[in-house]
Amino acid sequence: MSPPDQSTTSIFQECVRLQLGQLCLTKTQLDIPNNSRQSTSSLSLPSPTKQYNLISKNFISPINIIPLIYEKQVLLECLYTKDSTAYGTIRVHNRSYDKHVFIRLTQDEWETSNDIEAWHSMSYSHDNTDTFTFEINLPKSTDDITGPKRLLFAICLQSMSQEFWDNNQGWNYVLDVFER
Secondary structure: OOOOOOOHHHHHHHHHHHHHHHHHHHHHHHOOOOOOOOOHHHOOOOOOOOOEEEEOOOOOOOOOHHHHHHHHOEEEEEEEEEOOEEEEEEEEEOOOOOEEEEEEEEOOOOOOOEEEEOEEEEEEOOOOEEEEEEEEEOOOOOOOOOOOOEEEEEEEEEEOOEEEEEOOOOOOEEEEEEEO
């Protein structure tokens, strides 16, 4: 599902615009001044009365992606966040008609994980690639102690009895959780 009032064709443009906005938000709202000290007891995690957002501080949409897609078979093309939801597009090499694309997500450093299905959104016959779209919602937490500080995820393409992973070159993709 595309975000409200957006078509699949404008997702990439919106992604670039929102990433620039997130960089400004990160710089102005998340930096702690050097002269202030914050104890770990003052850090809080999600609770029912507080509102939390997701932000991706380190993702940069790749450029010249077609050779990368042919090499890796699957690639995170775009990632942006709005409130407590992250939206993204995944570009895959169209190896076969039958393919399965999903996000593997964890909030506890891979002790447990769950899979989120991505859905087909566009085919590019000129370069033999497909785009899949996904949505990650911040899990609800009623416990201040166990709420996630960040979500990690990797992307999987299953095609022709093989699996191909994009895990950000071994670092996983990261969505940070912060209080609004």
